[in-house]
Amino acid sequence: MKRYILRRLLGMIPTLIAISIIVFIVIQLPEGDIVTSTLDQLTASVVDLNDDRVKNLRAQYNLDQPLPLQYLSWIGNFITGDMGFSYLFSKPVNELVWERIGYTLLVTVSALIFTWLLALPIGIYCAVRQYSVGDYVFTTIGLLGLATPNFLIALILMYLGYTWFGLSFGGLFSPEYLNAPWSWARVGDLISHLWIPVIVLGTSGMAVTMRLMRANLLDELQKPYVTTARAKGMAPGKLLLNYPVRIAINPFISTIGLLLPALLSGEAIVSVVLNLPTTGPLLVQALISQDMYLAGSLIMLLSVLTVVGMLLSDILLAWVDPRIRYGRT
């Protein structure tokens, strides 16, 4: 087991290097850089790149070096924990992202748990009562959730919340707790705001999880061991939960790898609508104003989160399911 984890950890390194190169290239794509775009705005005219002032500024930000060197210094600093300087906010990127990454993780993981808590029992119900009214109802709801863009669900929830209850949603904290120090009351306030993004994000992943659970369980229910147990007079509820469900649930651990990128993607846009203090709105701002270090660091951190999430799900799967071999595949 230890060797397996170690090998997977080493396997992550080339993936992360490749991702960092892709991210760096993508961030370099826009014409001009932060210096020219800032000066463009200041002087309201196109900036001459040979101007002395521009040259000095570019040298200050390492922008005059060849691209591979820029990449190496960027990724080198990134690994040592220095993510550069955000020109947009005139602050080190480190100060901007960590708190937001924390909230992103909180929202995403809560949404993942919510999806499972709801989708797995529904999937089991749909498999056991195949073709019943409930099966069709849940399938329809799942399909609707799949087809509605996340941000539209958020908009509709906001509309209903306002017209029915007179509530105005948005943010993760009420104004009075926004800058308050952490306390139990603030945690409670956070939880009372958290459920909206969690529901919004959870509904989109629900359809897939539900259908998968239903299909997996239907496969298991046809196997001879179920018939045997039934013939021996085992109580139906105990039989269902102790054997087929346990086996059918295993593959879901590996779907963390599939759900996590989708949830992080959804979170990026939902948080813009709901005005959450997470990475999404920051990324949009950074991209629009070409704040390269900030945007690059954010995408890189989100990718690292995904890769680590996939690794954890693989390890968890190997631990839970003894049929998984640790050997080379």
Add this chain to the structure above:
Amino acid sequence: MVEPELLSPRRMAWRRFRQHRLAVLGGAILIALYGVALFCEFISPYTPDQRNAKAINAPPMNIRVFDSEGRFHLRPFVHGLELTINDDTWQREYSEDKNIRYPLHFFTEAEPYELWGIIPARLRLFQVEPGSQGYVHWLGTDSLGRDMLSRILYGARVSLSIGLIGVGLTLFIGVLLGGFAGYLGGRVDSLVQRSIEILQSIPTLPLWMALSAALPVAWSPIATYFGVTIILSFFGWTTLARQVRGRFLSMREEDFVVAARLMGASDTRIVFYHMLPSFSSHIITTATLAVPAMILGETALSFLGIGLRAPVVSWGVLLQQAQNYQVIVMTPWLLWPGAFIVVAVIAFNLLGDGLRDAADPYNHQGER
């Protein structure tokens, strides 16, 4: 003696598909939607940029056949709108003026337009009586007094075609890379596999956002349109490539492929002429199920303001107007484009499910 009826695989597939009622429904909805998108100039009552200063943020108008005294009119009509400014909130409030009726005329001449940008025409599906002071805004108007229905119909053309073109590109890249990875195996295979793994571990939306933010603002609407389409398909091919690769791996050792190889056919010929047709139905199914992701992707990017931009009209661009809850509470009809997105995506999913069952006529497990 009764001749047993012999069905070609295609006929069997069609028969299975027809049994799938929901899939037929999905197909019908899609034909209708794409038909509307194709003829949006003719079907929409106004052009998307036409402003009606007398109806700014007007709510959806009812098209009626019974007037205020309960009399039936064969020709549907709308009432005139009466504008009042609320003294407390300073908001515009519209109410129907029951005394004024504007009958609707069908296949009537109105403002000139160019069908598909080339054929000049004046004919429209419906309009209020020519020459009258009235107007018809079935789904309301936006903050500039532009007709929502017309804008949604024009938006359908952009949003729905991005799905198709994007999936076309995805298919091309996915089949090419997946096909060669599966057919050639070895280094090519592991290279493609690794790139798929890497691409799949970057969260899609942030990457899409970064790429489309890189599109120069100065680009023409057409260039931006294709730019966004290419970005969407550039990262969508991975799933398809995986499936194609799997099929190719299992098919590589089949007799007909070995025979073709022994007869000296080139790799390209074997891949495209012999192997691809044998699972084209599978590819079509996957493509159908991939269109919604494209449509949703475009919508998300445009909604954030970094995909398509005005003056281009797409469903995502339209929804951008409804970004905060104040706007939605005041003018909820701005959410109508969302309903069209949901219907289109569901229709594609239903159709895709049906095609999947039909593609494999011998497989009866699909009935579960």
